[in-house]
Amino acid sequence: xxxxxxxxxxLRGKAILVxxxxxxxxxxxxxxxxxxxxxxxxxxxxxxxxxxxVEAAGINFTxxxxxxEVGLIEETGVIDLYILDLLNKEKSILTVIIFDNDGKxxxxxxxxxxxxxxxxxxxxxxxxxxxxxxxxxxxxGPFLEAITPLIVGTKRIATLRIEFSLKDFYVKxxxxxxxxxxLTILAISGSIFFVxxxxxxxxxxxxxxxxxxxxxxxxxxxxxxxxxxxxxIGHLQMSFTDMVRRLRDADLQWENTFNSITDLIIxxxxxxxxxxxxxxxxxxxxxxxxxxxxxxxxxVFHSEIALKPALNGPCPDCPHVVTLKTGNPSxxxxxxxSLGGTFQVTTYPIWNEKxxxxxxxxxxxxxxEQKRLQEKxxxxxxxxAMGQMVSGIAHEINNPLNSILGYATYLLETVxxxxxxxxxxxxxxxxxxxxxxxxxxxxxxxxxxPTRMEPIDIHEVVGEALxxxxxxxxxxxxxxxxxxxxxxxINADKGQxxxxxxxxxxxxxxxxxxxxxxxxxxxxxxxxxxVQNRSWIKVKITDTGCGIxxxxxxxxxxxxxxxxxxxxxxxxxxxxSHTIVKNHGGAIDVESTVGKGTTFTITLPEILSPYRGxxxxxx
Amino acid sequence: MSGFLKTHLLRIFLxxxxxxxISGSVPLSAKDPxxxxxxxxxxxxxxxxxxxxxxxxxxxxYLSATTPYRFKMRLAKDYIDIITLLEDGSVNxxxxxxxxxxxxxxxxxxxxxxxxxxxxxxxxxxxxIITREDKKINSLSDLKGRSFAFxxxxxxxxxxxxxxxxxxxxxxxxxxxxxxxLRYHDSVAREVLKGSYDAGAVIESIAYFYKDKGLKFIFVxxxxxxxxxxxxxxxxxxxxxxxxxxxxAVKRALIDLDPHIPSDRDLxxxxxxxxxxxxxxxxxxxxxxxxxxxxYLRQKGVYLTDDEN
Numbered sequence: 001x002x003x004x005x006x007x008x009x010x011l012r013g014k015a016i017l018v019x020x021x022x023x024x025x026x027x028x029x030x031x032x033x034x035x036x037x038x039x040x041x042x043x044x045x046x047x048x049x050x051x052x053x054v055e056a057a058g059i060n061f062t063x064x065x066x067x068x069e070v071g072l073i074e075e076t077g078v079i080d081l082y083i084l085d086l087l088n089k090e091k092s093i094l095t096v097i098i099f100d101n102d103g104k105x106x107x108x109x110x111x112x113x114x115x116x117x118x119x120x121x122x123x124x125x126x127x128x129x130x131x132x133x134x135x136x137x138x139x140x141g142p143f144l145e146a147i148t149p150l151i152v153g154t155k156r157i158a159t160l161r162i163e164f165s166l167k168d169f170y171v172k173x174x175x176x177x178x179x180x181x182x183l184t185i186l187a188i189s190g191s192i193f194f195v196x197x198x199x200x201x202x203x204x205x206x207x208x209x210x211x212x213x214x215x216x217x218x219x220x221x222x223x224x225x226x227x228x229x230x231x232x233i234g235h236l237q238m239s240f241t242d243m244v245r246r247l248r249d250a251d252l253q254w255e256n257t258f259n260s261i262t263d264l265i266i267x268x269x270x271x272x273x274x275x276x277x278x279x280x281x282x283x284x285x286x287x288x289x290x291x292x293x294x295x296x297x298x299x300v301f302h303s304e305i306a307l308k309p310a311l312n313g314p315c316p317d318c319p320h321v322v323t324l325k326t327g328n329p330s331x332x333x334x335x336x337x338s339l340g341g342t343f344q345v346t347t348y349p350i351w352n353e354k355x356x357x358x359x360x361x362x363x364x365x366x367x368x369e370q371k372r373l374q375e376k377x378x379x380x381x382x383x384x385a386m387g388q389m390v391s392g393i394a395h396e397i398n399n400p401l402n403s404i405l406g407y408a409t410y411l412l413e414t415v416x417x418x419x420x421x422x423x424x425x426x427x428x429x430x431x432x433x434x435x436x437x438x439x440x441x442x443x444x445x446x447x448x449x450p451t452r453m454e455p456i457d458i459h460e461v462v463g464e465a466l467x468x469x470x471x472x473x474x475x476x477x478x479x480x481x482x483x484x485x486x487x488x489x490i491n492a493d494k495g496q497x498x499x500x501x502x503x504x505x506x507x508x509x510x511x512x513x514x515x516x517x518x519x520x521x522x523x524x525x526x527x528x529x530x531v532q533n534r535s536w537i538k539v540k541i542t543d544t545g546c547g548i549x550x551x552x553x554x555x556x557x558x559x560x561x562x563x564x565x566x567x568x569x570x571x572x573x574x575x576x577s578h579t580i581v582k583n584h585g586g587a588i589d590v591e592s593t594v595g596k597g598t599t600f601t602i603t604l605p606e607i608l609s610p611y612r613g614x615x616x617x618x619x
Numbered sequence: 620m621s622g623f624l625k626t627h628l629l630r631i632f633l634x635x636x637x638x639x640x641i642s643g644s645v646p647l648s649a650k651d652p653x654x655x656x657x658x659x660x661x662x663x664x665x666x667x668x669x670x671x672x673x674x675x676x677x678x679x680x681y682l683s684a685t686t687p688y689r690f691k692m693r694l695a696k697d698y699i700d701i702i703t704l705l706e707d708g709s710v711n712x713x714x715x716x717x718x719x720x721x722x723x724x725x726x727x728x729x730x731x732x733x734x735x736x737x738x739x740x741x742x743x744x745x746x747x748i749i750t751r752e753d754k755k756i757n758s759l760s761d762l763k764g765r766s767f768a769f770x771x772x773x774x775x776x777x778x779x780x781x782x783x784x785x786x787x788x789x790x791x792x793x794x795x796x797x798x799x800x801l802r803y804h805d806s807v808a809r810e811v812l813k814g815s816y817d818a819g820a821v822i823e824s825i826a827y828f829y830k831d832k833g834l835k836f837i838f839v840x841x842x843x844x845x846x847x848x849x850x851x852x853x854x855x856x857x858x859x860x861x862x863x864x865x866x867x868a869v870k871r872a873l874i875d876l877d878p879h880i881p882s883d884r885d886l887x888x889x890x891x892x893x894x895x896x897x898x899x900x901x902x903x904x905x906x907x908x909x910x911x912x913x914x915y916l917r918q919k920g921v922y923l924t925d926d927e928n
Binding site for chain 2: 077080081085110111112114115
């Protein structure tokens with residue numbers, strides 16, 4: 001139905017309808033005119049025939065009547081036979097009658113009519129010349145009546161009247177009518193066919209152009225595939241081509257601009273579907289702009305939604321929602337899981353012609369690095385302040401501690417071996433020593449501690465660290481397995497390196513549940529020697545603890561980062577360890593699997609054993 | 620000379636030229652095949668000449684085609700004329716009615732050759748007394764005081780037979796108001812239709828031909844012996860070659876015709892009713908019945924010829 005309506009309102013449909021209408025009207029009129037003309041000609045022809053026949057027969061009848069009158073013809077049969085002959089030869093003759101001057105029938109093709117008087121005879125016998133006329137009798141239908149007076153000189157002897165049938169004439173006329181009708185229908189059909197062909201041919205370029213316009217793709221568009229024409233449609237093609245080129249240029253310009261922006265931009269509809277995304281976003285997500293088109297915005301930015309279908313839907317306070325609601329630009333800092341970073345997101349409203357917000361332009365600026373630097377700055381400032389504070393406290397504590405340790409040592413030396421004071425004094429001295437070490441650690445963290453480098457045996461330093469940790473290890477019931485190669489020497493501050501091991505071992509103990517295991521393996525790492533032109537010692541401390549979450553792994557060396565309960569850890573241990581190892585030209589790495597355990601690898605440059613009298617160090 | 624006269628003379632000249640050319644060229648181009656001997660076939664004037672030609676010319680054409688002779692129709696003016704023609708030898712073969720055969724035989728030596736068959740295959744036909752539908756005449760006795768049209772005086776079915784029955788019925792010529800012998804059977808039918816006579820007597824074929832035009836039959840006779848084809852006995856073999864061969868040729872050509880055979884039926888389609896259903900051999904004795912009727916009428920004072928009076 002819709003198709004018919006479309007067709008009727010199309011240029012082609014209208015042209016075909018109008019042409020068809022006029023063809024039908026024209027053909028109908030032509031057919032009617034031809035038929036009328038043919039009818040008139042036929043009738044005229046029949047009338048002429050009748051006139052000739054009646055006049056020719058009249059001559060014969062006149063003579064016969066005259067001969068009969070003078071007695072040259074004995075019997076009357078001649079006229080009757082002649083009439084019968086006429087009827088036999090000319091099938092269209094219906095009746096032949098001869099009236100005498102009184103209107104009496106003196107000869108009739110129906111012999112029984114002989115001698116009768118007809119009502120209309122009076123009118124017939126008064127005609128002075130031949131008369132041919134069409135008579136439409138109610139009962140007999142139309143016929144042609146030809147009347148001619150039979151005259152000799154100035155004497156009228158009788159009147160001849162012949163009726164001619166018009167039946168075959170009307171049959172012929174009907175046949176002609178049918179023929180003309182068929183021909184008209186044929187002509188109409190033919191004309192319509194050619195008109196349709198013609199109009200189709202004329203409108204085809206328009207339809208093609210319109211189709212080409214419909215399917216135009218700016219991206220691929222160059223020119224219309226149509227061959228250029230010389231007519232008006234050619235002009236239209238050119239104008240359209242030109243227009244499309246300008247549109248494409250504008251489009252390209254816009255597209256280039258859109259894609260040149262490094263901020264991540266999408267144009268998002270009211271339905272939260274991505275209408276368009278720029279290249280920067282597509283690259284960030286390792287996809288193409290086309291693939292992003294039509295996706296829901298939260299599918300694009302929040303990959304975790306794929307894992308948790310319950311979250312499927314717009315974020316309630318997302319700037320897009322706010323802008324849709326308020327019609328004002330909206331900004332917010334959002335962490336996008338899909339992109340793995342923090343973004344400053346601003347949405348701008350897109351108004352449609354009805355004054356309704358049709359969507360938003362959603363611009364996300366990556367501020368992850370900026371944020372990180374900011375945090376780092378804050379952290380370092382915090383650390384610096386802390387360092388200063390710690391350094392101050394350490395200085396303040398250091399002097400009284402020195403006095404305590406000095407006096408305790410002095411007293412220990414002065415008391416006898418058997419004195420009951422000796423134990424107490426020894427405890428005081430050891431406690432003071434430990435305090436001094438802690439102070440030293442603080443000072444070390446704030447780089448206030450002077451580093452004292454000396455050749456150290458890894459075996460010895462690990463052993464001392466384990467001894468220091470022993471109370472914890474034993475309390476936890478942790479099984480320690482040690483595998484330390486012989487003659488592994490490093491040049492280091494013994495106290496600092498010992499502190500590194502203690503920190504790591506204590507952390508391992510904290511992470512490991514009762515009855516866990518701790519492996520300490522130290523060996524020379526040959527693989528690195530060729531690269532660095534130096535021999536390295538690797539100390540691996542592996543526990544069977546709970547492991548560290550992936551997101552915490554990269555932060556565990558940050559100062560004051562701790563996962564322990566408040567008051568239980570300073571968050572300084574690993575940060576200090578990291579600083580110490582780094583200060584010793586080494587590196588500290590961590591690998592961890594949640595639920596399985598953690599391995600810390602401390603890599604330090606090796607030196608030759610001091611007991612060989614030479615240091616294996618080229619630099 | 621005026622322009623009109625010039626044109627007129629030119630026309631005359633051209634016409635003469637064309638006529639000359641045509642008349643000159645026709646005999647040259649249409650050369651007749653070797654001439655067959657011509658035989659004139661005499662016919663009693665049953666009908667008006669036109670009708671005679673229409674009904675009997677096909678028989679002439681047929682005989683000319685199937686025998687070594689060329690047959691030409693010789694129409695007689697009246698019944699006397701045909702007998703005269705036979706007498707003087709102008710015709711050697713003729714088609715006669717029973718009465719005319721009887722009359723002719725008294726003057727010329729004739730051999731009855733063949734007689735035609737009617738649609739029922741019998742060698743007989745009937746005479747019909749007709750009147751117009753609107754006339755209150757329904758039997759022969761109603762004819763008393765009416766006018767009557769007979770065919771020719773020597774016509775069997777148009778005169779002798781009806782007279783015989785009129786006398787038998789007790790009407791006779793005297794009982795009629797007036798009567799007239801018309802020349803042809805079809806003239807009788809037409810004049811009755813026109814009302815010139817109250818009734819008339821005609822041969823069966825004409826009665827049926829005009830019946831639907833407004834006639835009614837008031838009397839149909841008993842079967843009358845058919846018309847007869849006769850040959851003049853004294854015809855010389857100079858004219859026919861062997862006379863016997865001529866008779867045989869005619870007999871063979873006509874007796875073989877059988878309307879039951881489709882090809883023959885088609886052949887005889889346009890022939891008159893009198894001859895269109897085949898032929899059979901005729902004998903003189905076939906016409907004894909006619910002779911009796913003539914005798915009867917003679918007794919009633921009706922004579923065929925004025926000599927008899």
